[in-house]
Amino acid sequence: MDGFSTTPAPPYYAVIFTSTLGENDAGYDAMGAAMVERAQQQPGFLGIETTRGADGLGLTVSYWTDEASILAWKQQSQHMLAQKNGIETWYSHYELRVAKVERAYSGPSGRSVG
């Protein structure tokens, strides 16, 4: 596990989640791990890539086969977060973008798909 997602040839979907945490992040790491584990069991889940830099900015991109899978995961994740009072507590700000991946390349070897 080197942090990269192995995704099929496009098209597929990406959910780009950019966030900063608030001062009270108690329970955040455990919740994040639980959410990733649950996401991996969802139909249509392709992979997830996540980083948080020393400045506190976090980027998480999850990949999905289609929009229906994203909507089903949205309901699951909101339910999980509501049980934990999470999203209002943990994040000082977030931006969430749903995007359709149209082309993909990898390297530096030059292999490309789609």
Place this chain on the structure above:
Amino acid sequence: MDGFSTTPAPPYYAVIFTSTLGENDAGYDAMGAAMVERAQQQPGFLGIETTRGADGLGLTVSYWTDEASILAWKQQSQHMLAQKNGIETWYSHYELRVAKVERAYSGPSGRSVG
């Protein structure tokens, strides 16, 4: 500058760049800064969000008005990298995905666009 990009209502485009660095990263930080500066001068550039975690995985998402802007930037950036022998030298692996942002939300205040 809190690291978030302020983007318009969708649709617009995202370039998702996931990478790990090789052992020789001399000059990488300076090049990254120069490339961001150049990107900001490109027509159609909307913003950039970038993080690299303690495990070495980096995620950079740049936002663009349209595909033509991305193609123009691709030529610019490849030219800059070629001058520095960069992409083969610095990255041990990368994945690059071009995606059309269809919906966007922000929070936790609940404001949403598109």
